[in-house]
Amino acid sequence: MSNPDPELTARLTRDVERFVREVVIPYETDPRRGPHGPLDSLVMELREKARAAGVLTPHIRPGGAHLTQRETAAILKKSGLSPLGPLACNTAAPDEGNMFLMGRVASAAQKAEFLQPVVEGRARSAFLMTEPAAEGGAGSDPSMLKTHAVRAGDEWVINGRKAFITGFDGAHTGIVMARTRDGERPAATMFLVRLPHPAISIERILDTIDSSMPGGHAVLNIENLRVPAANVLGEVDEGFKYAQVRLSPARLSHCMRWWGAAARAQEIASQYACTREAFGKKLIEHEGVGFMLAENLIALKQAELMIDWCADVLDTGESGTVESSMTKVAVSELLFAIADRCVQVMGGTGVTGDTIVEQVFREIRAFRIYDGPTEVHKWSLARKIRRDHAKRP
Structure with a gap:
């Protein structure tokens, strides 16, 4: 995390607000809206404009240092002045949270493959934790996680189902959370996956009252997903x-x-x-x-x-x-x-x-x-x- 820089934060905050008000807000009537969120063509067009204006991923500085949370708050509040603002500035969920996590935990090689395209606004990401409620899977209680990962040599084999996975359709990077230890002290592990992947299929995109997230919220089936051990995010059993x-x-x-x-x-x-x-x-x-x-x-x-x-x-x-x-x-x-x-x-x-x-x-x-x-x-x-x-x- 970078040291606080009041002058930089004030400038970025002003620039983001100006960009959202002058450039992004006119796009609010753009017809490129699918039934489950803005189309990627719209998102990427806005990100090119944000890149040109110097406000793309403004809370992460060149070199990867993340602004303080207090500085991030000043900037993200201004990016939120339009529902399209966080998408344009690359401060939207789930990417913002995924960038923070990978920035803290991922290895240098993992950052180059999975994090950097997201930070650069060239790709989106998804966080695969929540599971179908009807099957007793994890929702607000991650300890109910049913998706399992089993070690097989230099790989892990993952099977399970996920639900409400925001932005999965069209994402480049997936963080898959799966149970890796049962018993009295259950544990989970996070895995990085390049998307799309043939072992992860979309069963359906849910119809929800919100419509600001590209790709919507997906129900997924994971069948024999093989992930190299090198793609474990952080440490095994620390999910x-x-x-x-x-x-x-x-x-x-x-x-x-x-x-x-x-x-x-x-x-x-x-x-x-x-x-x-x-x-x-x-x-x-x-x-x-x-x-x-x-x-x-x-x-x-x-x-x-x-x-x-x-x-x-x-x-x-x-x-x-x-x-x-x-x-x-x-x-x-x-x-x-x-x-x-x-x-x-x-x-x-x-x-x-x-x-x-x-x-x-x-x-x-x-x-x-x-x-x-x-x-x-x-x-x-x-x-x-x-x-x-x-x-x-």
Whole structure:
């Protein structure tokens, strides 16, 4: 991780915001939208423009050093001002989290083959952990992992099924998480796979309420996938530990990006309320409308402070598991309330595709589930309260 550089961060933040507002936002009406997310042709066109503007993968510096989480927050919030912004700037999930994990754990050879194309914005990646709920597979509880990997000489053979695998269709790099030890102390390992691979087939792409991720969310079947031992990410049996290395910052970066989207929705709703007239005056002058937008201002600041607080914790080197859970719960709920009020302020216009407010509402509703539903995080926090109580004299 690089040392903080306030001047660099301020410049990158300004450049990203300018790029998103001037270049990316006009693309929001581009017809290159598939049923499950923007087409790769649109994504790559935007990335070429970001590369030319010097804002492609801005949170990772030349040489591979990652900005601090606090610096990353400033930049990712601005990239999120459009649903297309994170894709254009290469700060989107799951790539952002995968880049962070590979940057921390991968070997030099693995970085050259699997990480570098993603950092350069030439390829996308996928994180294959979640499994079908109907089959009792891993979701919010990774310990339920059913996909197995068995050592066979200089290779590992992996079999299993995965679900909700974001961006798999069209990805170049896959991180596959599989169980490698059973018993009282089960363990998992992560494997790097070049995609597409004939041993991993797409059963279907799920129809979901969100539509910002290229490739959508896939259900996959993995049948006799053979992975060289050299493609083990990190150490064998350390997959659960690496999942936490990835998940705490990834939860937080979701909060950063969707903060930007909610801030943009607030801008649009405020513009609407300040220009639309009803019952003899501007909507903003009606207390019921004005108060909703005022509540949004308060909620945006509360969410921003939570993000910065958690970023500061992660920047100390702490795992931030508790702090990221608290932040994910608070921010996702705050931002959803903001998006909901923006829709309400705009009335009929708010539920149409005439602005991005309707999409922001859908995307943040999904975010309340992705990376752990609110209730799972609250349950985890309640367990901490119980543990802390038990330690009292």
